[in-house]
Amino acid sequence: MSAARPALTGTDFVEQRLRGTGTTDWRSWLLEGALLLSLLIALGILIVLVGDTLIKALPIFSERPIEFLTSIVSARPERAGILQAIIGSLTITIIVAVLAIPIGIGAAIYLEEYARDTRMSRFIRTNIRNLAGVPAIVYGLLGLAVFATVLRLGNILLAGGLTLAVLVLPVVVITTSEALSAVPNAIREAAYGVGATRWETIRSHVLPYAAPGIFTGTILSLARAFGETAPLLLVGSIAGTFNFVGPPWEQAFEGYTTLPTMVYHWSGYPQDEFRALSAATIVVLLGVILLVNASAILLRNRYDRKW
Amino acid sequence: MTASTDRLSRPLAPSDLRIAGSRRHRENFIRVAFLLAASLSVVISVAIVLTLVGNAAGFVLQVDLAALWTDGWFPRRAMYDIKTIVAGTMVISAIAMVVAAPLGIGAALYLSEYASTRSRKLLKPIIEILAAIPSVVLGFFALAWISPNLVQAIFGAPLFNMLAAGIAVGILITPLVASIAEDAMHAVPAYLREAAYGLGARRRTTSLRVVAPAAVSGIVAALLLGVSRAIGETMIVALVAGATGGSLFNINPLDQGQTMTAAMTALAIGSDRVRGAELTFESLYFVGFLLFVFTLGLNLLSDAFVRRVRRRY
Numbered sequence: 262m263s264a265a266r267p268a269l270t271g272t273d274f275v276e277q278r279l280r281g282t283g284t285t286d287w288r289s290w291l292l293e294g295a296l297l298l299s300l301l302i303a304l305g306i307l308i309v310l311v312g313d314t315l316i317k318a319l320p321i322f323s324e325r326p327i328e329f330l331t332s333i334v335s336a337r338p339e340r341a342g343i344l345q346a347i348i349g350s351l352t353i354t355i356i357v358a359v360l361a362i363p364i365g366i367g368a369a370i371y372l373e374e375y376a377r378d379t380r381m382s383r384f385i386r387t388n389i390r391n392l393a394g395v396p397a398i399v400y401g402l403l404g405l406a407v408f409a410t411v412l413r414l415g416n417i418l419l420a421g422g423l424t425l426a427v428l429v430l431p432v433v434v435i436t437t438s439e440a441l442s443a444v445p446n447a448i449r450e451a452a453y454g455v456g457a458t459r460w461e462t463i464r465s466h467v468l469p470y471a472a473p474g475i476f477t478g479t480i481l482s483l484a485r486a487f488g489e490t491a492p493l494l495l496v497g498s499i500a501g502t503f504n505f506v507g508p509p510w511e512q513a514f515e516g517y518t519t520l521p522t523m524v525y526h527w528s529g530y531p532q533d534e535f536r537a538l539s540a541a542t543i544v545v546l547l548g549v550i551l552l553v554n555a556s557a558i559l560l561r562n563r564y565d566r567k568w
Numbered sequence: 569m570t571a572s573t574d575r576l577s578r579p580l581a582p583s584d585l586r587i588a589g590s591r592r593h594r595e596n597f598i599r600v601a602f603l604l605a606a607s608l609s610v611v612i613s614v615a616i617v618l619t620l621v622g623n624a625a626g627f628v629l630q631v632d633l634a635a636l637w638t639d640g641w642f643p644r645r646a647m648y649d650i651k652t653i654v655a656g657t658m659v660i661s662a663i664a665m666v667v668a669a670p671l672g673i674g675a676a677l678y679l680s681e682y683a684s685t686r687s688r689k690l691l692k693p694i695i696e697i698l699a700a701i702p703s704v705v706l707g708f709f710a711l712a713w714i715s716p717n718l719v720q721a722i723f724g725a726p727l728f729n730m731l732a733a734g735i736a737v738g739i740l741i742t743p744l745v746a747s748i749a750e751d752a753m754h755a756v757p758a759y760l761r762e763a764a765y766g767l768g769a770r771r772r773t774t775s776l777r778v779v780a781p782a783a784v785s786g787i788v789a790a791l792l793l794g795v796s797r798a799i800g801e802t803m804i805v806a807l808v809a810g811a812t813g814g815s816l817f818n819i820n821p822l823d824q825g826q827t828m829t830a831a832m833t834a835l836a837i838g839s840d841r842v843r844g845a846e847l848t849f850e851s852l853y854f855v856g857f858l859l860f861v862f863t864l865g866l867n868l869l870s871d872a873f874v875r876r877v878r879r880r881y
Contacts, residue, residue: 289772293682299674304694306739310701310709317712367605375599376606387871389609392616394793394867395860396800398829399616401836402856406619427612434609458587460598481700488702491802491829495836521704521803528708528807536712543705554700558693 317540334502338534349517352509356422357486362479365433373441374463393431400428401495409496416497418517424496425486436478440471473564477557484553490521500526520546623853641826642814643848652817656825661798663734668794672745680753681775699743707807710736725822728810736804741794752786789873796866802829828859
């Protein structure tokens with residue numbers, strides 16, 4: 262084999278070494294292929310998940326799309342709908358938005374803009390990171406013990422909304438902190454230089470630049486609350502039939518259900534009719550969540566700023 | 569207007585630089601409001617710990633300790649076997665990691681080392697959209713597709729099994745592992761890669777021998793956080809792992825199993841929500857306490873690894 266090779270001159274030799282030995286580098290191809298495959302598997306899972314759900318939901322959306330969205334929960338699958346779940350999920354998301362977003366942004370502003378690097382502020386930071394890692398269902402226990410029992414709210418939507426607000430709060434703080442710390446100090450110094458106070462600096466200089474990041478982070482955390490199930494099961498989200506239908510301000514003080522709760526409830530039945538209800542509810546739920554996420558990704562790509 | 573010209577007519581004194589009273593009051597008010605918002609997190613943590621410790625202690629003090637180590641988890645029959653729910657959780661987390669570790673780290677390595685800026689913009693959203701899927705949706709997917717089409721078709725297992733639950737939990741935590749691992753690889757300074765290329769190393773060698781070892785702390789942190797998330801995952805196991813009414817000790821992934829989280833949902837909903845039957849309901853907090861301790865330990869460990877990455881570069 263080697264005898265058949267023509268003798269290499271000095272330049273040939275260097276060129277050949279730089280170009281590789283002439284044979285394909287299979288192992289490199291294999292690695293790159295395997296790594297790309299992991300992303301493609303993820304994509305495949307997404308496609309199968311969405312496709313399978315759409316196929317299973319097809320009977321509902323082809324036969325009674327409007328009735329499904331405007332009927333209340335029923336034990337009879339051919340009459341069941343998700344009106345209460347839609348109202349419940351929207352009301353909870355509003356409660357979470359009203360409570361968690363201002364408090365979370367305020368906490369992040371304190372930690373990033375006001376707090377010095379003291380033991381206290383380090384403790385709060387670590388504490389928030391750990392809160393973000395607490396399993397969702399443990400927040401359900403908190404809600405059950407504090408909001409439903411100690412505050413005597415019982416199994417009403419408000420208790421669920423408060424629980425999810427507490428669950429989402431650390432996520433809002435963390436994403437807002439990241440957005441704030443990405444604003445370079447020169448921007449702040451410019452404001453201080455013309456005599457602005459700390460709050461004036463934050464309001465007129467830091468927040469406008471951090472706004473896209475804060476906005477993206479907070480709507481993603483709202484999307485998370487929208488799809489959360491486990492803690493709500495502990496604070497009384499009804500996985501079954503009930504009659505109340507009302508506007509959000511009345512719903513807040515009544516028994517409630519949410520879209521994910523209904524998915525869970527209907528998945529428990531083995532019959533195809535209930536599977537179809539589950540799948541159709543997922544289509545609505547995922548539709549909202551993917552829309553929110555896609556707009557967040559687009560927004561970020563558009564306003565992504567390199568300092 | 570006259571006041572300001574007045575001020576300019578004489579030399580500037582330090583008192584002129586002091587901010588006006590009303591402005592200072594507003595400033596202090598805002599600062600305190602933000603401080604209160606930040607302190608709320610501490611209040612929440614204290615509330616969580618008090619809730620869990622208080623109620624779990626109440627349970628442990630009243631329960632017959634032999635009931636914590638028996639044949640299975642049947643809270644309504646006063647059998648609170650800890651090893652059953654811990655073993656179920658471990659089995660499902662282990663399966664989840666077998667799925668999530670290669671997928672997550674592989675995706676991270678590709679995005680960080682191989683993908684061009686353009687293909688990154690196309691590929692990264694796959695992971696981000698996967699991350700947005702609610703766990704109850706993956707639970708439905710596991711029950712309606714993974715279990716019948718994969719697990720039952722290949723192994724002939726019953727519809728409710730821990731393998732299908734584990735695979736779905738793995739899919740759920742893959743994006744988390746991928747994004748933290750990618751952050752760690754991103755933090756590896758470019759000069760290390762340039763040095764490798766300068767020595768004539770291929771991309772494969774650079775990725776596996778230079779970037780991966782340099783990012784190893786971050787990768788370990790990603791895996792630990794993944795385990796922590798897998799342990800705390802509820803909806804998938806509640807839907808697919810079976811054993812909603814209780815379970816005997818079981819570590820066979822092709823059979824039903826009970827996890828800590830599924831045990832909690834089973835206690836909290838439906839006919840099990842009996843507040844009168846004191847200890848059955850109280851055991852909910854006990855399991856929650858165990859879960860909290862496990863996940864907190866893993867999160868703190870993971871945090872320590874992340875800090876190691878930050879310190880080094």
